Amino acid sequence: MPHPKERRLLLSHADEPGYTGSYEDYTARGGYKTLEAAIRREPAEIKKEVLDANIRGRGGALFPAGRKWGFLDPNSDKPVYLICNADESEPGTFKDRQLIHKDPHQLIEGMMISAYATGTKLAFIYIRGEMFGGARILEEAIEKARANNLVGENILGSGYSCDLIVHRGAGSYICGEETGLIESLEGKRPYPRLKPPFFPAAKGLYMCPTIVNNVETLCQVKHAVELGGKEYAKIGVPNCTGTRIWSLSGHVNNPGYFEVEGGAYTFGDLIYDMGGGLREGRSLLGFIPGGSSTKVIKYDQRYRGKLQDGTEVDWGVEDIPLDCDGCNYFGSSSGSAAVMVMDDTTDVVMALANLNAFYAHESCGQCTPCREGSLWLKKITHRMIAGEAREEDADLLKSIADQVEGRTICAHGEAVAWPVQGFILRFRDEFIDYARRQARERAAREQETTAAVA
Amino acid sequence: MAETNGSDTVTVYIDDEPVVVPKGITMIEAAEHVGKEIPHYCYHQKLSVVGNCRMCLVELGWPMKDRATGEPILEEDGSPKIGWGGKPGIACNQPVAEGIRMRTDSDLVRDCRHGVMEFLLVNHPLDCPICDQAGECKLQEYATEYGRGYSRFIEEKNPKPKRTVLGPRVILDDERCILCSRCVRFMQEIPGDDVLGFIDHGSYSTLTCYPGRELDSNYSLNTVDICPVGALTSRDFRFQMRVWFLKPVDSICTESSVGANTQVWAREGKIYRITPRQNDAVNDTWMTDSGRDLYKQVEAEDRLTTPFVRGIEATPVQALRETERLLRPSERVAVVASTHSSVEEQYFLRRIADRTGAQRYAVRHWGEEDGLLLSADRTPNTRGALLTGLLDELPKPDLRELGAAIDRGEIDTVLCIHEDPLACGLTVEQVRKVAWVRMATHASPADEHAFIALPSLTVFERSGTFINQQFRLQKFRAVVPGPAGLLTDLQQLASLNSLLEDGPVASVQPDHAWKELSAEPGPFAGLRFRTLPSEGVALDPGEHARHPFPERQSLKYEADSFLASLPAATTAS
Known part of the structure; x- marks a missing residue:
């Protein structure tokens, strides 16, 4: 059951009793209605909604998806590719797995909306090699969506066609780096590319314009378009619109994933309330806030000073908001929102x-x-x-x-x-x-x- | 800020010095323009940029522009405000742009180089005393110049495969490999044989061949040349000689009419290896493996080292006088010219042929073209024979016409340069019917039937010029002395000519020929051997461009576009 402090948007049905994530379950709860509506609108309008929604990339770099899409050259005559980065392998991060396993059609709908908005004719889901269960679930879901004319030729009679392919990686973390992913998808070693001279939006997969977005980001697109970009942006705080799914692990009593409205709560809430606090007799040593590559934050750190918007704050580590930029003031980053808690017994x-x-x-x-x-x-x-x-x-x-x-x-x-x-x-x-x-x-x-x- | 002149150049600033450089190059090349070396391993000017070694990290800055107006932002003193990137950048991947700045010697840049050098050496075996690359190793050079001078590494090094035989000519020591991928890219991009690659990942990455394949391309030794460390070594040169004892001499590959520019490395009269010499108009920085083997002819067992006259040993001068005595009275002389001879030698042979009224024959040596550096004409100087007037048409497939002429009794004396008559369609009887004078470097079964044998020198023992398929005149110099007492081909032919002309016999160098060659109007006018630039000179082929040459395409030559590039008058048939 979701914690009372959660606001579930992406995972709204995920843990609902009896919800299997099947096509029938998904459509019974209004699934694919957003795609149906979006595909009757101009792609530019959808792009505008996503830009207005200011969805920051949930893979960890936090770059706004709408701006990334804006790098596509409208005058290019090359095909555009959309790739869903499902190579989730940062230690501590397990949010995309939930979205894939528990509600695959939400991702497909988000992808098809994004594909339509970016003019993509062929989209890929690059999924981590070890997640064979997720790959199978996605493949079955795509078949179902294709059978219902939501993927493939002439989607819902709109004249727009786009196919969707699941590609399994061979199990390498670097394939989550977007250009490493592209190389891997092209069948090569996943050596990340030099940037500059060009970024994937200009020359990506097969040297064609390519957009690579994280699973959670693409699912957020579905909700941003459903609600309307401006309306969506009202959820959360300006630097972190919508919700974020936090993966909580380590020395807490109740580890797991928590979908929280951007900036609504703090790390203290996450660790001591949602996470059920530390084990008996233990005290907090510190935590890694955004996946294992981000810098550790120690229990006694404080930040006294101004935030970017000018607000004066005096924060301890428990006061850091669950948003996108709060951790920056502590010399770290919220990255992929994977919090690993360490208590005082940690070596x-x-x-x-x-x-x-x-x-x-x-x-x-x-x-x-x-x-x-x-x-x-x-x-x-x-x-x-x-x-x-x-x-x-x-x-x-x-x-x-x-x-x-x-x-x-x-x-x-x-x-x-x-x-x-x-x-x-x-x-x-x-x-x-x-x-x-x-x-x-x-x-x-x-x-x-x-x-x-x- | 310096003015930008014209549209083809930009001004960049290297360590605050303005430098005007052509557009389209990178900052690492711009630094080269002013004689500054930015250390690098993976960058190679003839290969794609991968930017993986990180040795060329520098600080880069751009003139800032106002985002709204696009106007440049200026400092208080009116100079443009420079936005220095937060991180160091690689010079090899940064195209030049107007006003771009580069610091190549700041504290940050030095720290980057310290770091990269330290990293490259932590898993390196440091076995310089037994490594062939020592003396020409970029790891050694840069460690000395840019390293910290000590190591902080106390852990165990990674073991990797040693002495891996990659192919018939190349051997690999993976522990020395710094994974710059030059060899991988070379094989992909030049011969187009994607046979090398890395397996495993991270620090355990290992260079290897594709399963079931070996590095057997005729270009495989170029990977050894471009390997910046001692990972790839030549099986031929391995453990033979320390490179600092060797002296390189500029030469030209005689394998085909491509005329690849080479350096021949020798010590105390012995050649140890041949490597390519850069010539962007001919061979870039590459050459074939087969061309590198040619030095072995110098010490071949069947080398001719003694002149013979009627089966009796003679001195070179005696042999020449005997030849003169044969040629002078005869009115039925034939010369068999060689397209292996230099321009100078061909010139004197032409004079001899003119004087004796000789019939002229030549044999072609054609083979399959590989589209790169091995052309269809497997001799270096067919164009020379045409431009010197020695021949007026391309050599024939064989010498059967000469045989017929001998049979008809039209020929009684043959001066044959380099060719082996029995391999060119003549019979022993035909050779025996005439006074056969053979000038050659190596023995042939025909020698026992020859009247006079004049041993000559290999390309490594003489100096001169060749004209390649592009009608490019290129010079080569003697690397080692020839066998004791022997005269150069040029000296022999020039002396023979002098004897026939009743002139004085004197020491002859290539420029003696050029004094006369360059005096005539034509493609050679005004040229001198001594002042011929090392990259050669493109000659005007004139009417000679119209011969049905066999070459179609090589790295820097395409027959049709070459013809099209010539002035219309010379190509009109």
């Missing part, structure tokens, strides 16, 4: 070692700093947890991360660097203590051995 070195292992494994290997830096970082933290930590490792980790950030083709460089920079910035003393403790233990062991020999 921070172990936590960072885990993250480093992930980002080293997922580096595509194209650019030098990310390729070599990520594995080096992993090797250091693994040596540390294996009992060979050195006091200077904390600063070395930070220095390596600094040599990666901002120096690579795609944002994976940041994804490698930010967790390290965040952990060292907030927990440097803990890292040094960790090394000292190990040194003491080693010395004690040596003494024991010497004593035994003597």
